[in-house]
Amino acid sequence: DGGITQSPKYLFRKEGQNVTLSCEQNLNHDAMYWYRQDPGQGLRLIYYSQIVNDFQKGDIAEGYSVSREKKESFPLTVTSAQKNPTAFYLCASSNRQGAVYEQYFGPGTRLTVT
């Protein structure tokens, strides 16, 4: 089955530690994205990548880093510089069809930092 996998589903870390969230897709999509979701809010874009070895900051990139060494993988590192890291993190991928990007989402990783 084609899709997007994120692991782990739940992640617990102590304050001051960096943590890396995994995102893998086998849809052969060029573009990949990371969003953050906080309770009662919509999603906000952290980083996106349209092609291997290239990525761009989204609206809330501070305290996060990414890499895109392979087409199918787009890991997100939450660094100790992120002031409020506890959130639900969603990875997505898409292919461009004309001017339209139809994004598909993974199941998410819930990160709790104490």
Added chain:
Amino acid sequence: GDSVTQMEGPVTLSEEAFLTINCTYTATGYPSLFWYVQYPGEGLQLLLKATKADDKGSNKGFEATYRKETTSFHLEKGSVQVSDSAVYFCALSDGNQGGKLIFGQGTELSVKP
């Protein structure tokens, strides 16, 4: 900048009731519009989309029409089921920033038997 506004929830309906969730947007260009659904503890699933004015997106009994004159994309369903209980997100993409989606805050729907 571009933005999306949804009606506040939670919305509580009885099974087989008619559903409307309002969504309006602000955009400088001609965005594509989407509805996503999120079940508890899960990621988002694309429910339907419309890419130009007067387009109607539909899926699983849900419909939404892209109204440029009122900048709206309201979600409707004629007869809801308990299994439709979820959070619904309206979103737009203007094709910039790699197709970034701009989301509304979400509307929680609870359907009672």
